[in-house]
Amino acid sequence: MTTTEIPQGTLVGNRYLIQQVLGQGGFGRTYKAYDQHRFGKPCVLKEFIPRTNNPQGLQKAQELFEREAKILFQLKHPQIPEFFGTFSENGRLFIVQEYVDGKNYWTLLRERQHFSEAEVIRLLDAILPILDYIHEQNIFHRDISPDNIMQPNNLNQLPVLIDFGVVKQIYATGINNTSLLESHTRVGKRGYAPPEQMQLGQCFPSSDLYALASTAIFLLTGKTPNVLAWESHPSLSKEFQKVLKKMLKDKPNERYQSAKEVIAALQSQATIQQSQQLPGSTKVPNNEVTVPPSIASVTTTAGQAFPYLLGFLTVLLVVGIGVAVLSPYIPIVCSVLNNCVQNRKTPQTQPSSPPPSPTNLETTPPTNGQPTPSKLPSCRDVLFGDCSP
Numbered sequence: 528m529t530t531t532e533i534p535q536g537t538l539v540g541n542r543y544l545i546q547q548v549l550g551q552g553g554f555g556r557t558y559k560a561y562d563q564h565r566f567g568k569p570c571v572l573k574e575f576i577p578r579t580n581n582p583q584g585l586q587k588a589q590e591l592f593e594r595e596a597k598i599l600f601q602l603k604h605p606q607i608p609e610f611f612g613t614f615s616e617n618g619r620l621f622i623v624q625e626y627v628d629g630k631n632y633w634t635l636l637r638e639r640q641h642f643s644e645a646e647v648i649r650l651l652d653a654i655l656p657i658l659d660y661i662h663e664q665n666i667f668h669r670d671i672s673p674d675n676i677m678q679p680n681n682l683n684q685l686p687v688l689i690d691f692g693v694v695k696q697i698y699a700t701g702i703n704n705t706s707l708l709e710s711h712t713r714v715g716k717r718g719y720a721p722p723e724q725m726q727l728g729q730c731f732p733s734s735d736l737y738a739l740a741s742t743a744i745f746l747l748t749g750k751t752p753n754v755l756a757w758e759s760h761p762s763l764s765k766e767f768q769k770v771l772k773k774m775l776k777d778k779p780n781e782r783y784q785s786a787k788e789v790i791a792a793l794q795s796q797a798t799i800q801q802s803q804q805l806p807g808s809t810k811v812p813n814n815e816v817t818v819p820p821s822i823a824s825v826t827t828t829a830g831q832a833f834p835y836l837l838g839f840l841t842v843l844l845v846v847g848i849g850v851a852v853l854s855p856y857i858p859i860v861c862s863v864l865n866n867c868v869q870n871r872k873t874p875q876t877q878p879s880s881p882p883p884s885p886t887n888l889e890t891t892p893p894t895n896g897q898p899t900p901s902k903l904p905s906c907r908d909v910l911f912g913d914c915s916p
């Protein structure tokens with residue numbers, strides 16, 4: 528059994544140039560390498576280190592490795608790295624798979640501190656169909672956690688589920704009582720994996736769902752549900768809380784039994800939230816700053832009145848400026864108007880208008896013998912002193 532790390536620049540399998548170690552797990556190491564048979568394209572090598580030096584044991588380990596790898600090679604899903612092949616060299620067993628250019632959610636969380644409920648729901652929406660796909664083929668992931676979900680750097684691409692350990696499938700075959708693997712080592716991470724998996728080594732579809740819910744809570748709060756009273760977390764809606772609670776039941780038969788059931792529950796939750804956000808509803812979307820209703824309404828009213836206030840002040844300002852500019856002319860205008868009035872008072876030499884016809888009487892108001900007022904002088908007339916009708 529060889530356990531030393533393969534140095535950078537080593538060519539393994541006569542083809543893969545080791546670039547760096549990406550991770551070191553309980554059963555082996557993960558390397559980034561360049562495939563010399565594919566124009567140096569990046570790929571991932573996962574090394575399986577059987578925990579035995581016994582030649583018979585090693586032979587058995589290799590057989591199981593091949594058998595389980597074959598099952599995993601059947602997985603074809605755009606959100607699962609493609610499995611390219613296996614090979615062995617100097618007693619080391621390798622699996623070759625597609626390289627995902629991105630970051631795992633553990634790293635993202637360290638960079639971001641926390642994810643919002645909406646982001647976590649979007650992540651679940653993206654991961655659940657992958658679980659549905661693998662469970663239908665009787666394959667369980669057994670190790671769903673933030674470091675086994677990757678977001679490609681191209682944000683238009685959906686998250687990818689990694690770390691489908693061949694080893695984990697080997698464990699599932701029940702050979703963990705043999706000397707090949709240490710029987711006390713359970714697959715799954717404490718804090719994420721459900722009790723039946725950690726204590727009894729059992730796995731059901733609902734076991735992966737449990738681990739997915741733990742992952743969701745970790746991304747929301749920075750803590751796993753076993754160390755946090757997560758239900759009272761302020762950024763969690765009642766509806767989402769309900770779904771997570773059911774995914775996290777201790778007894779597997781009390782949880783959702785399939786990924787499809789969780790998808791349906793999340794969809795109906797989305798419907799509820801949408802209906803609560805309809806006009807007239809007081810529900811504020813989660814993770815947004817909550818403004819108390821009284822302040823909110825005052826702010827809204829003031830906000831609505833502001834444009835009118837601004838318009839009124841503008842009119843006042845224009846009128847004020849107008850008055851200020853025209854003020855030197857006001858006496859002139861007044862004197863001209865005064866002249867007009869005086870002119871009007873002097874008798875006119877116009878012929879008197881004929882008496883109104885009977886038809887006119889109906890529409891023309893009586894003048895009581897007074898002269899009918901002539902038309903008012905126009906502005907132009909006033910300003911230029913031409914006030915004749």
Ligand SMILES: Nc1ncnc2c1ncn2[C@@H]1O[C@H](COP(=O)(O)OP(=O)(O)OP(=O)(O)O)[C@@H](O)[C@H]1O
Pocket residue numbers: 549550551552553554555556557571573608624625626627628629630631670674675689690691692
């Ligand atoms: N296909 C991949 N493309 C890009 N990076 C990967 C890929 N697979 C794994 N990694 C990176 O390497 C890290 C470790 O890999 P992985 O999760 O497969 O193994 P592990 O958790 O260290 O080991 P174990 O299989 O024993 O649990 C991941 O968290 C991820 O950052």
Ligand SMILES: [Mg+2]
Pocket residue numbers: 550552674675690
């Ligand atoms: Mg991992």
